Amino acid sequence: MSMAAVLQLSKTDLPEMEFPEDSDIFQLIWCPEEHDDEFGCGPYAKACWRRRQDLRDSVGQPAIEHNRYAEWSNVPRECRLFPERITENPPITDPALLAEVNAWLADNAQHDMEVMQLPPETRAWAYEGVFAESPGSKVGGFVSYVQEEYTPLCIFDASTEHLLTLSSGDGEAGHRWAPSDIPRDSSGNAQCHLVRRSDTCFGDCGSVYIFICRKCSNWPVYALMQCC
Incomplete structure (x- = not known):
């Protein structure tokens, strides 16, 4: 099984993220093949918790078979990561409550929608949209499921928790969630094509959710892929 480097995070950049004792670097690798298991079909993921002082400049052989996987859409293109903190709210699954919240936003949040240059035709469903x-x-936060809500159990039937989400196209939501330093056009849409990104696409423009079990001693992770 060939593994591809996907993501590296530093405890210095993300002090909110829980690391095992005596580690300060998190690395996510996975096999780009689609693996069928009880969680569905998606990449096989593995977490590596390391100490910065143990890392070496030379990493030896490439982590993937470039002639086989390099053009695959679930192998990220190398790029730098600039974490940015955001504020989000939990999803609302009760249709009646969701309608009530959207009605309140329509009456009380018009200024916010104007500032965000939110198109008028999308304001009726502003809560779930923005x-x-x-x-x-993202790292942490609420899971934005493409399909039905599902939290996997680890192989020992212990509960897991959402660690991070990797979204197709790096999650370029035009008006609300794009990084603050990306240029925008006159309508407020982020011009994400102007910056170097990972250029990933999971299935039919879906997402891969990484769940972690901290009850197991090695803190294993599990990948769940959902797409349209």
Whole structure:
């Protein structure tokens, strides 16, 4: 099984993220093949918790078979990561409550929608569109499921928790969730094509959710892929 490097995070950049004792670097790798298991079909993921002082400049052989996987859409293109903190709200699954919240926003949040340059035709469903959970790539937060809600159990039937989400196209939600330093056009849409991104696409423009079990001693992770 060949593994591809996907993501590296530093405890210095993300002090809110829980790391095992005596580690300060998190690395996510996975096999780009689609693996069928009880969680569905998606990449096989593995977490590596390391100490910065143990890392070396030379990593030896490439982590993937470039002639086989390099052009695959679930192998990220190398790029730098600039974490940015956001505020999001939990999803609302009760249709009656969701309608009530959207009605309140229509009466009380018009100024916010104007500032965000939110198109008028989208304001009727503003909560799930711009005020609830972010659909993009993120660490922690609320899971923005593409399909039905599902939290996997680990192989020992212990509960897991959402660690991070990787979204197709890096989650370029035009008006609300794009990074603050990305240029926008006259309508407020983020011009994400102007920056170097990972250029991932999971299934039919879906997302990969990484869940972690901290009850197991090695803190294993599990990948759940959902797409339209």
